Amino acid sequence: MPGTLTWQWIAAEARRRIAARLWPPGARIPDEADLAAEFGCARATVNRALRELAAAGLLVRRRKAGSFVAAHPVRKATFEIPVIRQDVEARGLRHGYRLIVAETLPAPAAVQARLGLAPHAPLLHLLALHLADGLPFCIEDRWLNPAIPGVAGADFATVSANEWLVQNRPFSGGGIAFSAQAADPQLAGLLGCTPGAALFVVERETWAGAEPITAVRLTYAPGYSVAATI
């Protein structure tokens, strides 16, 4: 009960009680008002602390019902999604970029579905290679909505679409998925690895409101991994 910042101390104390089974899984914990009285602070302070625990997945809060210890403590991990150039430079390497294909054509059905577009709608297709110290780092295979302002005038041979979008077309939402894929001959050739090598794949779709912006598939050279703290 020392002079630590109050809401963080309350949050830590609540974690302790959950860990110690004073508040067992599924149990209802005291009211915000009761806890405020116990800790000798304002209810808003307790609210702030419990909100954090709920965001961390340790509590489930329901109006009128109360706050409950999560029966199945689903942990959450937050990953940062950096721009590829920064990702390379953060490793102390020099970033390089090479545009391979730029064409406008109807997207494959799978891409159309991901973006919720009408069939046969022509999209700008970009295939590019990112390099780290001259070695293949990542393949950027992107489909871009040509209706986006500024796309027509952008020079994707100089600036990667990845970076152009970050700086020019902030998105409001989207989805991201991680998976593993074996290198087919084309990927192996571009990445300079053996065919069949296990590659880490990131697929991402982004929207600005209801309008689709882009769908991209990033295929990383062998050895890539994504890390976070939980």
Add this chain to the structure above:
Amino acid sequence: MPGTLTWQWIAAEARRRIAARLWPPGARIPDEADLAAEFGCARATVNRALRELAAAGLLVRRRKAGSFVAAHPVRKATFEIPVIRQDVEARGLRHGYRLIVAETLPAPAAVQARLGLAPHAPLLHLLALHLADGLPFCIEDRWLNPAIPGVAGADFATVSANEWLVQNRPFSGGGIAFSAQAADPQLAGLLGCTPGAALFVVERETWAGAEPITAVRLTYAPGYSVAATI
């Protein structure tokens, strides 16, 4: 400016201004006090809104200096880390579990390093297979600190360590990493896939305070992916 909840409306308005380059990347935005005056609300309400944007990576906030639009908008994605059984059942499949190996021996150097343990410290090593509708779903390769209370009495032939830990040893922190790996003959045999297949791998370490709990490597059958919204 209609009757939406205030802090969420302020957060949305701030996002709009950032997207519209009214507040360009790197620029300093007005004080909390100024914004409160502009929006006609209390400073705490503005604070709540801007704190959300900072957590989302769109703003960088520094005392005395002010709040700045992030120069490189690092997006963040939050993934849920479910218990494997729930992961299977959420797909509408029946979960099965089979313990393959349980032994106590000094961990490999890599595992010792991940957990910060002294060399030659004996750990409980568990190798188990999770099934979905009878088919291999995931291999759980785990090293467990035997000093953890209750471990000695747990029956990991019946309950997976994954599930036992979640229900008995809440952790306070740790790390998680995603990567891709080719199936070696042993993995291929256990997962019923062809050797060389690209597999999705999750590695996780957890601690309770300063004490290491476990290091685990989850190798998923081909086709597995992890998704989130951003």
Add this chain to the structure above:
DNA sequence: TAGTGGTCTAGACCACTCA
């Protein structure tokens, strides 16, 4: 209907850090 969390206010003090 009534209890609970969600939010807002107006004011205050503090901690950090830039100038």
Add this chain to the structure above:
DNA sequence: GAGTGGTCTAGACCACTAT
């Protein structure tokens, strides 16, 4: 030294929902 964000308070009203 002074400006800014970080936090706390005491009180209030509202929204949702279990009963």
